[in-house]
Amino acid sequence: MLILHCPYCGVDAEETELHAGGEAHLKRFGPGSSDEEFEGYLFHRENPKGVHFERWRHVNGCGKWFHAARCTNTLEVFGTYSAQVFEPPQELQDKISAKRPGWEWRDLKGSDQ
Amino acid sequence: MSTRLSTGGRLLNKDKQVRFAFNGKQFHGFEGDTLASALLANDQMLVGRSFKYHRPRGIVASGAEEPNALVGLGLGAKFEPNQRATTTELFDGLNCSSQNHWPSLEFDIGAVNNKLARFFPAGFYYKTFMAPRAAWKHVFEPIVRQSAGLGRVPKDRDADRYEHFYAFFDVAVIGGGVAGLQAALAAAEAGAKVLLMEQTAHWGGRAPVDGGTVEGEKVDDFIDATVAKLQAMENVTLRTRMMGAGVYDHGYLTGYERLTDHTPDQDGPRHRLWRIRASQIVTATGAIERPLSFAGNDIPGVMLAGAMRDYIVNYGVSSGDRVVVVTNNDDAYRTAFTLKRHGLEVPVILDARPEGGGKLAELAREQGFRVENGKAISKVKGGKRVTGVAICTQAGEGAVLEEITCDAVAMSGGWSPVVHLWSHCGGKLTWDEAQAHFRPDPNRPPLGAEGQGFVKVAGAANGEFDLGAILKDATEAGLSAVTAAGLKPKSKAEAPAGETLAEANPAAVWLMPQGAGPALRMKAFLDYQNDVKVSDVMLAAQEGYESVEHTKRYTTLGMATDQGKLSNINGLATLAHSLNVDIPQVGTTTFRPPYTPISMGAIAGEARAETFQPLRRTPMHDWHEEQNAFFEPVGHWRRPYCYPRQGESHAEAVSREINQTRAALGLLDASTLGKIIVKGPDAGRFLDMMYTNMMSTLKPGKCRYGLMCNENGFLIDDGVVARIDEDTFLCHTTTGGADRIHGHMEEWLQTEWWDWKVYTANVTEQYAQIAVVGPKAREVLEKLGGMEVSKDGLKFMEWADGELAGIPVRAYRISFSGELSYEIAVPASLGRALWDKLLEAGAEFNVMPYGTEALHVMRAEKGFIMIGDETDGTVIPQDLGLNWAISKKKEDFLGKRAQLRSHMADPNRWKLVGLETLDGAVLPDGAYVPASGNNANGQRNTQGRVTSTYHSPTLGKGIAMALVHNGPDRMGEVLEIPGTDGTIYKARICDPVFYDKDGEKQNV
């Protein structure tokens, strides 16, 4: 039973207030993209046993989407942040690197632990 | 015999006698008894039969770890199987019966299994019962099932209620023994908000039985004083009869409070399940005594030494007059002292340790007990009751040195910390060689949301058994929990000084005697309930089931209702010994919640029957109910399917509703339709992405039917979009789609196009909506008066705000039935008023409300698709001939890229057509159209399927819609469609629009 901090309304929300929305920071491929690009966009999700960035909606709350950085192996939450950014805030990246030595943004191999 | 003593019984109120029945026999006990102590007081040592061999089983423990004393408790709607006698408080009128025997507890036919036990070792069923093939299902399995199982099946709907409770604490302490009390006190005095729960009805745990002093006073006084202090503190919540059931991620904890199990006639919920969030959890859950593995250790009368002591001190009950004590540790000596103090005889204390023992052992020798070091039980004699023991050396193979008559055996194999709650969420254990047990490894706690440990352990649960050490450990646990919870301790408690006699280390004794041969091992039980013996675990190891999980599953060790509380450590020590490895190398099986079984009723809580799920009601819902509408669940709504009249079948009602609507006037409560306002300068641009159609070009005042696909290309919803003004649209969705589509819009707005200036609002419940349908629709509205609804004043696919009968409305001239039709939206609070006015004004036209089935049939007659019928998540708009609604001009919309993929652009996809049966029959729902031949997997080829099929009262025959390979090019072709009953239907491919192809009826 996770608790995530909603960065919009400031509530530490119970999992039952939240809706999980899968991997964060996807780049949309629309008309004009190749079949491979489109397939990758729709179906190839990061699935690390470790640090993962994902989207959540505070659905039974303020209704806002936000992003969370979470370990899929220990369920530790490193932080939550706005959904309206293209990558996690530097501060959060630093925090994760400190807690998971060897981890770097978009280097999935280092995320296992 | 076991009997009531004249001394002891500190928990009893001997002034209050309580009557109860066991297997129909009337007994009596005292207030304060458990069912187990009361049974023992009545010499009912035999209480059940084991799972596999149906061996006689007696009470062996005094608490939650009891594997044997399970009864069916209560009668009728209050009957409950597998209730543990040791944790059941006695109440007047209690009625219970023993389990798993036929015809009676004393004489059980199933005990023949016991005679054949040699043929039924671990896993025997994997090796036999295989021939003939049908025999497993028809012969062997029914026998196995009947002889397995335990409790009787409850027959009636549960008469009790249950409830849930949410609570938030800084520190939750589980266990109300000395350690729990002290930890709670330390945390509370430091300023934390504290919950302390104790699974029994009494504070203090084992301490009052085991004795000792705190600051020079009796430990009982310390307990009373601490409870009093805690009760006086505002930041402390105390609960007895509440068990810590499970520890889950991020500090979620379930507490199982048994409110009225001990007073079943009292009003109110029976159980309350607490859902607790605690920053820190302290488990002060104590320890459980282990049995010793010797032959006959399961014969009724063989009990845990600590339990035997409990029964004397707490309940004034002796388990036997003459008790042999057998042990590998000092603690069991306390039982010998207690027995003697209460006038019972202890012919010998068998201490498996070759020499020594601590102060307790010294004391025993001083007091003149016969203490035999290095000795063991070779075997226990007796059947349904202990009659004696044969003594041997622990070091040998069991040669009998002496036989001693006795009627009970008190055994102690050492104590194992209760580490369950620590382990539920990933806390790891460490093997303590000196104490011969697993205890929590403080360096590897379960990790919480921030990667921090969130469980602390105190007292015996942490491997501390000395009263002084326990108090220190608990104080530390309480204080460190406060700090870990992020609070600054207001004060720092000092641990009070506790004192008990120091104990020497136990010896690791996993088999008694250590060289016991196969005949003895086959009688040395590890798991009493599931009949797993030392020989079974050894067999598993021999056959290669070497992982502890393999052994557990192969032998069923620890899988009974006690989940191995007594057997696990002995079992895995036996496995380690068989594999010739150290115990930590074997490891433990995973501890899973709950700690002891909790009622399903408590888990479900108050959600029953009508309150099972929330019910959504339209403003007209009560009217539908008054008319005895037949409802169907649609999401959390219940919509009228039809309004059957006296003596009318549903089909007849549906036909009547359709005929009258098409002939004159019908009304539909369409309030459940989704209504989403989309507003902002970029609203048009946004809807162009959401819908396959072009929405930005829609003129204010106009409506347009739109299709919505997901990014994967599939059709997910449809509905009419109305442009309210330059910046505002109102999007109708399907009933089931309202929340989903609103979420879908928000997801794209917030996570992809967050710079677009658009707001959405789901106003589904803010408006009631009524479809006024039929040739008389305009007349009835005009009769209500107040706004222009004429052919040209409000054209087809236009909307207008206005007033009807003085009620402010928004009228959409749209049609899902093919008739002249208006959908009138009003603020929800006025919905019923308008509905009533329409009924009143429509009376002269014989107005007829219609339900969802009439709606479905009328749309099918018109060839309109229905999301969920024509679509199933695998259908794209092109399949349904809806290309006209897919904009060619737009560069992009959700689903556009997906629909370009090879399989979606394939011209061979099945396409929508109508089907009419040659004889007017109705095609079966969901029928497939076979094609010739079989595929490579031997399945019949297919060329289409029926998506909707109805009897059309308008046309007087069966009509259907279907997806058919090359369907639109095959008009007039006759298909053969098999039903599942062998009937072959013949149907002709036709235009899916069956009624009023030119749309003249709606355009008047």
Add this chain to the structure above:
Amino acid sequence: MKRYSAFAIAREAARYHTGWERAWASPKPKKKYDVIIVGAGGHGLATAYYLGKNFGITNVAVLEKGWLGGGNTGRNTTIIRSNYLQDASAAIYEKARSLYETMSQDLNYNVMFSPRGVIMLAQTEHEVRGYQRTAHANALQGVKTEFIGPERVKELVPIINIDGPRYPVLGGLWQERGGTARHDAVAWGYARACSQMGMDIIQKCEVTGVRSEGGKVVGVDTTQGAIDCDKLGMVVAGHSGVLAEMAGFRLPIESLSLQALVSEPIKPCMDVVVMANTVHGYMSQSDKGEMVIGGGTDGYNNYTQRGSYHHIEETVRALVETFPMISRLKMLRQWGGIVDMTGDRSPILSKAPVDGIFVNCGWGTGGFKAIPGSGWAMAELMAKGHSPLTEEFGLNRFSEGRFIDESVAAGVAH
């Protein structure tokens, strides 16, 4: 290896069962095998078994990082059925179901396949139509199912409440030859049979790398050293993504936690398996007497083999409503397993982008029932390069938009 039989038990009983041999050997890995299967769960072991039995390929190693059968094979609710809607699914699940019928005899290991029947309850009009459609599809697929009315449901399941005020039972899809089997025994039986054919089952052997040369697989690195092979089968469910990454390709897989629970055992009270999709719960009674209950999956990626409590609560609530008598039973134990979900929730049985590597994963919540069919098909694919049973389950379906979607209830009625 000695055959198992009642006679063998009697013989062994006379000597205190000291003569039983190991069910499977525990060898050190050889330098090279024709085929390495990674993952000694049901699917991996079944693949090895049918490679040997159907194609005579026995120079096979099955590598397991933990203990065999320790993943989802030993954590599921043991339901076996093949009443699937789409042809490709029905084909492989029906193949599996039919192999279950004779598995005990084939393996000389009693897996206790119990064709007690499976009912999927219809509790909305929409579900009624959906299951009627499945019944029609099944008839053409050679899968024997039947849509039955509520009275028949009650007859088959006397403890069910068919007229609950919220979701009365309107009927059900009945597969008489569906049922359950003893999950651990399936893994153990296959392991014993593989070992008997001379295959090496190597436990506590974790693959740490996949080696390939010129786009072709040549072997794996493991915690017990490097092992060479000509062909490599990856059958590791939730960990497929991790393994694929070692081999340099990606899979459309996400790993979620799926939960289940059992009650305390009671005497027989329900002879069939009941699934109620509207209220999200399913239940059967094990031979030991426990009510075995399936719960939901978390919506987020999770490797912990635990899950969120509210799924347990929702499932139990639904089942207490459907079977009121279980209110007075007690939950004995709850647990979780890691399931591997694909984009269309159907499995992947496919050649991989690296030559010589074959992938079998993505069974999601439905893997146990497929074990023998999956092994059979995977063995054929690995031995021959193609199999009619795996044809539709290729990796390419995601780029082509050719999905195998079993969730016909995805659409919603007006």
